[in-house]
Amino acid sequence: MGAVGDFPLPSARPFRYLSPMTAITEAAPAKLNLYLHVLGRRADGYHELDSLVAFADVGDRLTVSPAHDGPHLAIAGPFAAPLLAEDPAGNLVTRAAAALAERLGRAPAVRIDLEKNLPVASGIGGGSADAAACLRALARLWGVPADAPELSEIGGRLGADVPVCLAGRPAYFGGIGDRLDPAPALPETHIVLVNPGVPVPTPAVFKARQGGFSAPARFAESPATAAELAARLAGRRNDLTAPALTVAPVVATVLEALAATPGCLLPRLSGSGATCFALYATAAEAQTAAERLMRPGWWVTAARLTA
Template sequence: MIREAAPAKVNLYLRVTGRRADGYHLLDSLAVFGPAADLVEAAPAEGLTLTVAGPFGAALAAEPDNLVLRAARALAAAAGIAPQAALRLEKRLPVASGIGGGSADAAAALRALDRLWGLGLGAGALAEVAAGLGADVPVCLASRPARMGGVGEALLPAPALPPCGLLLVNPGVPLATPAVFRARSGPFSAPAALPEGWADAAAMARDLAALGNDLEAPARALCPAVGEVLAALRALPGCLLARMSGSGATCFALFADAAAAERAAAELPGAWWRAAGAPGGFTPGRDGAYSTFGAGA
């Protein structure tokens, strides 16, 4: 049995910088990972199957072709072999929530099957397969902090990030990414100018506060609960920055350390899904530890 964590992708800021002729929007974003994750397991089998379980597994029951299965078939095709594996997805992250859950699952499946099938393709070859599955899958493949450009597939090293705590909160309302982009209006933004790194979490939060998330306003119009979550996060003791991630509805708050984030999580409504800890706490190939609270935990 091969097990791979599929950590949440969190956009610390997100700017929409343009739009391609095919309709896809161009982005500039700084992504980090954690402190919660799905789990993908792969075992030898004849044929290809997928079992979905976990707190949010039922939300995927109606999907005709899960991205995990598409990743398995794409990897097998690239390697010239038959796709044979018994896959299991433990869905711990909310669905349609702006933290890249589906993309993270696909990336974890690629890593797990590369090991299970003994392919040893390496990062470059896996990244080529990942790029064909979706714009967010390449950044999720490494699950390391990165500066994202293009439609999300153009990756650069992130600035040096200081230790900090991260609290994720979802109000339990799915929010479809295409609908948020359609609701967006106004001019495009210029890419951000970032330093080489930050000395501490407070300095990082001050710089990030000026950058924003260009999708937050349309997301709040479609889902007023986003505004409720942000107001609650900003009122928490020790909160350095509160913002929506991706296209929502998950929001996050930055704290000086993981302990402060975990203490703050306990003060939020029990109906909300919450996860607290330190970003970057997951290593591919190992199911990382984290604290979750509330709905779906």
């Protein structure tokens, strides 16, 4: 498998001079683990993983703009409250800005506006996707090539999911996130995302995990349809589902509700949860399912996997 540095990041864009008033906006899409196998545990306590990661066309939005000093982080949106209660210096976005500025030998004089549309601690890479979006936006603002190795190096230090979110397209995720390989092309696939409003800390899920380990389960051929993709994934698992159920039993209710919707091809937990998703062949099926799944306190949205 290739190292993160070998995985092709988005190709370098031509850069132009940016005026002092320029603002750069980047999307921070939701990350989905289409399958996730835990392969073993290392001596340092971290787990080796094998996962097919894809992204949805819904997520957070992040804008950076020049400032006299900084980094200054402003957070708004439906899921801003938990982050506003925390020290902004510890936010992955602020840390990403400070780390890139230090690496470039410049002051982190920027304002960062984060529109938080994704639930926090929900297994869909929200914080990691935000940090990756920040790195991409600052690279554009500061004239750094999009494929510069500094970006993936900093991303890897910030968190296991940041490098794959930095790449922003389907990939096989290996090791502890330090090994990425291109995934086969995915067919047009529509999805519904459901979060029951319960934050699930990843360390608690791994602590609750019991039993043996799984084998890698990668496939090289590109599924032709959403149904074929679902059939491939049905022979694989998310090994964190059982421990996630001990931390948040409501996950079982969500998976059962998804499975009962017409047109559902496959329901699954993403990452360590509590967000679950289901695959559908058409946008109409996904939208109808989303409407039927609305519950008080649940976050529900229809979306589409991106290429």
